[in-house]
Amino acid sequence: MNTSTSGPGTGLSQVEDSLRELRTSAPPTLLPATLAAVGLADVYAALPSAIGQVWVAWNGRGVSALMTAPDAAAFEAAFRRAFDRPIRRVEALPPSLARAIARRLAGDRRVRIDVDLRGRTEFEQAVWRKALEIPRGEVRPYGWIACEIGHPAAVRAVGTALGHNPVPLLIPCHRVVRSDGHIGQYSLGGAENKRALLAWEGADPDELERLARAGIRYFGSDTTRIVCHPTCHHARRVTDRHRMTFRSMDEAARSGYRPCKVCRPVAHAA
Amino acid sequence: MDEDLRPGLAADLDGTFEALVGAHQDRLFSLALRFLGDAADAEEVVQDGFVRVYRALRGYEAKRIQDLEVRPWLSSIVLNLCRTRYRRRTRTLMAVVSGGFDDQRLPAPAADTPHERSANREATEHWADLVGRLPVLYRAAVVLRHVDGLSYQEMSHVLGRPEGTVKAQVHRGLALLRAAVEADQRQESIA
Numbered sequence: 145m146n147t148s149t150s151g152p153g154t155g156l157s158q159v160e161d162s163l164r165e166l167r168t169s170a171p172p173t174l175l176p177a178t179l180a181a182v183g184l185a186d187v188y189a190a191l192p193s194a195i196g197q198v199w200v201a202w203n204g205r206g207v208s209a210l211m212t213a214p215d216a217a218a219f220e221a222a223f224r225r226a227f228d229r230p231i232r233r234v235e236a237l238p239p240s241l242a243r244a245i246a247r248r249l250a251g252d253r254r255v256r257i258d259v260d261l262r263g264r265t266e267f268e269q270a271v272w273r274k275a276l277e278i279p280r281g282e283v284r285p286y287g288w289i290a291c292e293i294g295h296p297a298a299v300r301a302v303g304t305a306l307g308h309n310p311v312p313l314l315i316p317c318h319r320v321v322r323s324d325g326h327i328g329q330y331s332l333g334g335a336e337n338k339r340a341l342l343a344w345e346g347a348d349p350d351e352l353e354r355l356a357r358a359g360i361r362y363f364g365s366d367t368t369r370i371v372c373h374p375t376c377h378h379a380r381r382v383t384d385r386h387r388m389t390f391r392s393m394d395e396a397a398r399s400g401y402r403p404c405k406v407c408r409p410v411a412h413a414a
Numbered sequence: 415m416d417e418d419l420r421p422g423l424a425a426d427l428d429g430t431f432e433a434l435v436g437a438h439q440d441r442l443f444s445l446a447l448r449f450l451g452d453a454a455d456a457e458e459v460v461q462d463g464f465v466r467v468y469r470a471l472r473g474y475e476a477k478r479i480q481d482l483e484v485r486p487w488l489s490s491i492v493l494n495l496c497r498t499r500y501r502r503r504t505r506t507l508m509a510v511v512s513g514g515f516d517d518q519r520l521p522a523p524a525a526d527t528p529h530e531r532s533a534n535r536e537a538t539e540h541w542a543d544l545v546g547r548l549p550v551l552y553r554a555a556v557v558l559r560h561v562d563g564l565s566y567q568e569m570s571h572v573l574g575r576p577e578g579t580v581k582a583q584v585h586r587g588l589a590l591l592r593a594a595v596e597a598d599q600r601q602e603s604i605a
Binding site: 155156159160162163164165166167168169170171173174175177178179181182184204 | 428431432435436439440441442443444447448453457460461464465468469537538541542545556560561563588591592595
């Protein structure tokens with residue numbers, strides 16, 4: 145027996161022919177994975193959250209979208225409308241991303257989560273970066289963000305930018321409330337979800353609404369003579385006996401109070 | 415095919431990149447697979463290569479993209495990633511492999527190929543195994559020339575060696591493969 149299935153003729157040209165047979169097709173997963181890796185396509189999975197199941201999409205540049213939707217098909221349709229990119233479902237988030245999101249939602253603001261913000265304006269990105277600075281369980285008015293990013297008159301534009309936040313929860317726009325103190329609207333499923341998230345984070349939405357109705361915007365301490373946003377952790381430490389309330393920063397200033405250096409309340413936000 | 419893609423890559427990278435991947439993924443995957451011998455490794459390397467290509471193209475000016483020799487450029491990116499991965503892998507295997515390649519004959523291929531596989535598939539695997547046993551220098555040359563199908567001029571770009579040297583490496587690699595096959599056949603005829 146001098147032939148074998150694996151041993152064709154051995155002339156150089158036959159060797160070359162055999163080598164050409166080694167050309168093969170790329171696996172079907174390569175193209176979609178490559179497009180997702182460079183951000184020309186996305187993948188998504190469901191993620192449980194305090195407001196029920198949400199859908200998270202991501203690509204090689206970072207998390208690209210976080211939305212509520214009744215089912216996967218509705219999410220895909222909404223995603224394509226918003227981003228005009230192909231998207232496909234995968235079983236689950238990569239473990240490292242799932243861990244990072246869990247830590248961020250638990251209040252760890254230092255955990256790094258890349259977010260795909262292509263095509264977003266500098267202004268929008270400045271608003272979202274500022275929203276990230278608001279600690280869990282606290283809220284700030286739209287006007288506060290406008291002042292902090294150096295556009296004190298752009299309160300309405302801040303509201304619009306927060307409404308366009310592609311990754312609510314991760315960028316906590318639910319911690320930004322109306323300048324009159326009312327909780328206001330929320331892009332991720334409406335005001336009820338905003339209230340639920342704030343309650344889950346330890347803020348008291350009923351109390352916030354009560355203060356807003358009473359026209360109370362700021363708390364001060366008559367021992368330190370410092371005035372804060374009501375949810376600032378320094379304000380929350382003040383005992384009832386020493387807590388002063390103010391309707392505006394002007395009123396606080398007239399009473400001899402200076403703004404807290406941590407939550408930085410500003411006159412404009414009143 | 416690549417020539418047509420360059421204006422598109424220069425004018426609209428995002429709109430053209432999928433076509434670039436589609437046009438080159440099979441040959442680059444073949445190149446990586448035959449160099450590394452492992453499909454999962456090859457897929458990772460090729461994907462990584464395309465990501466690097468995309469990032470590079472994003473930074474290039476239109477003129478530079480127009481002047482690109484796309485085929486050899488892509489091959490060299492994937493080949494370099496293959497070499498890096500191969501080095502990392504072989505470092506961990508160093509203890510197992512002692513003694514060099516004897517330069518005359520390849521070691522006999524593994525004898526445990528399951529018989530139920532089709533003859534064609536077996537032949538392909540046999541050749542893939544032989545190629546995988548070539549020293550890296552010759553393996554790169556043989557795979558670029560006969561699996562990837564590059565010209566000697568393109569290979570000279572990829573390998574950074576004069577055409578004459580590249581030709582000699584391909585020739586040497588083919589001679590080693592032929593010797594290995596002949597040795598196998600001798601062994602089988604004795605048995």
